[in-house]
Amino acid sequence: MSLTELSGTTTPEPAAAGDAPSRPSRRAAPLGALLLRLHFYAGVLVAPFLVVAALTGLAYTTTPQLDNMFYGDQLTVAQVGERPLPLAEQIGAARNAHPDGSITAVQPGDGDHTTKVVFSQPELGDKQHTVYIDPYTAESQGQLTTWFGSTPAATWLDDLHRHLHLGTVGEHYSELAASWLWVLALGGVILWWRRRSAARATARHLLVPDLSAGKGVRRTRGWHATTGIWLAAGLLFLSATGLTWSRYAGANFSAGLDALDARTPVISTSLAAVPAGTDGGNHHHGDAGAGGLVESAAFDRVLTVARDAGLSGPVEIAPATAPGSAWTVTQTDNTWPIAKDRVAVDPATNTITDRSDFTDWPLLAKLSGLGVQAHMGLLFGLANQILLAALALGLLCVIVWGYRMWWQRRPTRGDRRALAGTPPARGVLRGLPLWALLIGVPVTAAIGWALPLFGLTLLAFLVIDVVVGAWSRRRGSAAAPTSPAPAGN
Template identity: 70%
Template sequence: MSLTELSGESAPESLPGPVPAAPARSSRRAAPLAALLLRLHFYAGVLIAPFLVVAALTGLAYTVTPQLDQLLYGDQLTVASVGDQPRPLAEQVAAARTAHPDGDLVTVAPGAGDQTTRVVFALEELGEKQHTVYVDPYTGAVQGQLTTWFGSTPATTWLDDLHRNLHLGDLGRHYSEIAASWLWVLALGGVILWWRRRQNGRARAKHLLVPDLSTSRGVRRTRGWHATTGVWLTIGLLFLAATGLTWSRFAGANFGAGLDALDARRPVLSTTLDGAPSPGGGEHQHGGAAPSAAADPATFDQVLAVARDAGLSGPVEISPGTPGTAWAVAQTDNTWPVRLDQVAVDPGTNTVTARNDYADWSLLAKLSALGVQAHMGLLFGVLNQILLAALAVGLLCVIVWGYRMWWQRRPTRADRRSPVGAPPARGGLRGLPWWVVLLGVPVAVAVGWALPWFGIPLLGFLVADVVVGVFARRRAGRRGDPAPTSAG
């Protein structure tokens, strides 16, 4: 969930005059914590929601990339007619090299079914991008060429960059990290506030998952839709936040350091012929192979045959090694159940020199790989795409309802008009039990260190709230009014 007052323990909506005191709670010790959570939920929702809107819209666009690729690049990605038997890889690679004489051959992904064979070339001037030549595996005819980013088409690459960094490079990555760092806070905080409201109200849990449509129109009905929709989305939003953070600039680096400390990274396949580990490796799909300037096309058929005999079924990707090293063959089936085994093949002896089986990965490495594929909409095919699209649309609805509540709670009396509603009252921080402060502060500091774009805005909220509280007390003192409660 996200945005504004879910709990209803703040000022009543649009009522003139002073705010009546809240009724006594059955647990006095819980009230300050709830008040603090409500105020944090309100401010974080109002200020972080724009980042979430952008992430949801760009993520929604990315969910349709498989269909968009087929629409835009179907002539390159698929064949018009499926033949009985594919041509030897040597012929297909030779045809691709004739069509693309420049660059180093990086990988070859043999086509199967109606999929073309992808022959990838690296050029220095392209940086991280490559040229991919698409070959009909049944005729050996070249069907086209695209500039790709580790297998992604130009359209998918453009939408990927839009979602990750708004095409602003490292500077733009801060937006997505802010969104992911606060999404889980807003989701869990909203659920806690809504659950507490249901427990304290007459309806109790009756409308925890279903909005109460019997209420009058206005903020209460809007709150019901905002809260119950958020509850339904919570698991999915927590998943998106967690997997998104693994890709982020700062939190992702801390996540990687944690995997290193636990020795839980994805194992790296050794392609050296002396058994030493190979350098490199990555946690996500955007890995890369060392270019080979003089790979013999005939060797691809030999290496593929050895890999098939070693049990690598389904779609694979062959990466030729440099002279004196083994070639790598990796399964690339990212749909459930995934097939991600790898073998290293010595092209001189046609033997397997090393292997890296998915079954042997650590649990964290497996969960990381599966999470990445699910976040990208690949793990469960079209169903995965539909679920991600539903999460994005649902989050947008929750945000709109949250801002609508903020507007509906505005004072409307002639002498108290305001464009938006007032934030929940201060005072929660000062009323916290000592043990909550003793435990909560170190936890907040630790989370803020691990997720810098959670910690920095949180510190900013606190400082701004303290400053506003100081000015409010001074203003009240000059008027002779009772001093408002301090920040928190």
């Protein structure tokens, strides 16, 4: 969250332009000094990754508006009719517009939304072709290459935010940013609280910058710290939810859900009574034309069964993926209160063979699902987008103020000029009490194991710091003047 000290410093602050002469600060307690040093170096080194994550995340918050701007003709209809036509007729129109591939999903249109008929083809990999059909006229309104329902613009921005279009290598940047964001946010809160507590400030002074401070590092620090306090809860949330689908920490999170039996329940699509070699009612590969329309009638039957079972709102119908399997119908409403109920349907008998309701999911599975939707700006609609945009802009301001403090604290005297301020003094580990080491080392190791990129970069920080410290001491010893020899020797 920040890039320089927010608590008592270990060295006097040099005077900066616009500041009144400063008094040497008292030496911080060992734990505070350690947190200050970690906060400073982690902020300086991780802030560029956070800037990229904030900028790309800010861009991603605009995807609903971009979709309407670029793809409004495909996503919505010009005129809402009295009632939608049968899905069989709409699917036939989609097959005429896109004769290649197999239908993997259909999302019936309602209101001013078009019906989405999704076709898979081997050459597309994990992407699909989606044909958009006017549900009231069965006319095709075009097709797009989509990724799990996302439009090309949303897919491009999602790839940019997650891995900068660099594939697996790029995923490391976003995981590194999320791994350190919670450390910087929580550490900044603690450091600012320590500083204000030492000054016996009220709660108001924790949340409002001291505008009476003169121009310079103190005023910048006030804006930096109080803004960070306001953002802290949101930044912690973004860090936690971002880590759940990261490469390494996300894998550990998934393993933890498995160990706790807290995964999203799997719905069974097995139809034991269907003999091998039959298609179990899976007719979605039929040809276009009249025969295709008759075979596609299974979609209408399955949808009717799901509606009768209480699955209201937008849904997605997925045909059976193999002989002897049921079809699935899933609610796809991601806005609060979300609807995620699912049923498995045997289209030959029009019966439900299995069901999974969101209310029955394990608590961690519910929280994980809600967190992902909120992180993507979907859970609360426009308010969610505005909140995410505010967090991204606030984080950028905090980072800029942090770097500005670093520059403002630079020595300006003729014999001590430097490009940036002096970092907090080293050697804080030696001053820690034994109990802090006995507790802190195992806890840090456990966090480093759960968040591998955090652990590896923290270890790298420590190694580099030790090497630089040894080199500085050696250089200082070599530069120290020696006493002149007595005369006559």
